[in-house]
Each structure stands twice: as structure tokens, then as C-alpha cells.
Amino acid sequence: MREFVFALEYESGTNPVADVLADHPETSIRSLSCHASADSLWRVDHAEGTAEGLEALERAYGNDDYFADCLVNDGCGTSCDVQELDRSSDELVVYTYWERTDVCTSVPHVALEHLGDGLLFETYREGRRYRWRIVLDDTAPVHEFFDAxxxxxxxxxGIEMLRLTELDPERTPLDPDADRSLPNEQREALRAAVEHGYYETPRRIDLSDLADRLGIPRSTLSYRLRRAEAELATAFAAADAETDDVLEEITTRL
Incomplete structure (x- = not known):
């Protein structure tokens, strides 16, 4: 078995849920289950974040233009059944279901058509980035699916391939820190922080001024830098531990 991980990147105005997550960067969505047949799709998602973010998500889910994962942007003639299964001040669990029309399609349906049955889907969403992980057979034509x-x-x-590897039972499924390629927003924030001297001692610019230069709220910039720093620190620690293991093995052999 292999795992194939890729990401979609929605532009503004093309997906109501992505728009909400971009406006509320502390809010994210992880799939609890995701299933598709030839003529329908149903899933359960767990969202967590701020009260404002979850309220905005509820409105997006109730929007007539919202169809869970449908890739058709100009209406497909179907309706999406949305039901809240659980709700608290910082968590939301939602069930969605829709039946396909002649023009409906989605990531799972394209996968079924090109990769066959028996697939496992996991997803994680934050900002405009939507990461998919598909567990599939070793012989499945992944590149044919990705092109389609x-x-x-x-x-x-936008669409980006992140990894295609043998299934690793030790890997945490679609943890937000699992993929080391930073989302564009975090990469741009980090690059701007370095260029303008935010990390110098003393700092040449403070967070508020840097946010003004980038044209984004201070809280959004702070969140993007924290996430980028966390990913880089985690990657460094993992690489450092691996280096120590190699050195220990060499020392033992000597």
C-alpha cells in the first residue's frame, strides 16, 4: 500500500469554506470520515477554532452555493444535506451528503474513476489550503489520476503534489505539522519577516509595522509566523535526532 498526499489551494471567492478559513486562520477542519460511491458523496468533518470562525463556518455550510467537495463552480443542480452532529464553543462536527448529477464531480469521484475501489481518504483544511491523503494500492495509476x-x-x-510514499504506520495522518512544505501564506510571511529585520537583534521592524507592510491584520501575521516557526523547528528537531542516531551508529561500529 502507498499513500499519496497533495494539496488544493483555493483562490478568493471560489470556495465558501476556504474563504472562511482564510478570514479565520485559527480555525481548521479535519475529516473524521470521507466516502464516495459512483453516484454520491458523504463525509463527517471536525472543525475547531474561535467562536467567530465556527459561526462563519456554519453560515458557509448553510449557503446554497456550498456542496461538499464538488469541483463544479457554476452550479451542478444538486443540493447538499448538511447536519450538525456536535457543537461547542470551540468545536463543530458536521455531516454532509449529496447525490451526483451529470456534471457533479469531486476529488473522491475522480479517484474512484482512475484509482479504483478500496481507497481511504483523509483531509485537513486551514486557510485556503486543502490537503488530501489517499491510501491506495501499489499499482494504482497515481499520475493519471493527478493529471485528471x-x-x-x-x-x-492551484494543485500541488506533496508526497507519494510507501504507507508508513508510524506517520501521523495529515497532522498540520506533518508536511514540511510551508503553505504560501506562511512562506511569504516568513520571508518578509527576514527581509525587513524582524528576527534581527535588535529588531528593525515590529510585528504591527510588518503587518501594515503586508496589508494583513497583526493577529493573522502572528499566527502565520508561529505556524511557520513550529514547522521549521519540528523539522530541525527530527533531522537533528536522525543525525544523532547516525553518529551513534558510526561510533558504535568504530
């Missing part, structure tokens, strides 16, 4: 998916998402949604 690229044709379906069109020009309003």
Missing part, C-alpha cells in the same frame, strides 16, 4: 484532477479543478484552484 488537474483538468477538473480548473484555473481557479
Amino acid at each position: 484532477l488537474g483538468d477538473e479543478v480548473g484555473g481557479c484552484t
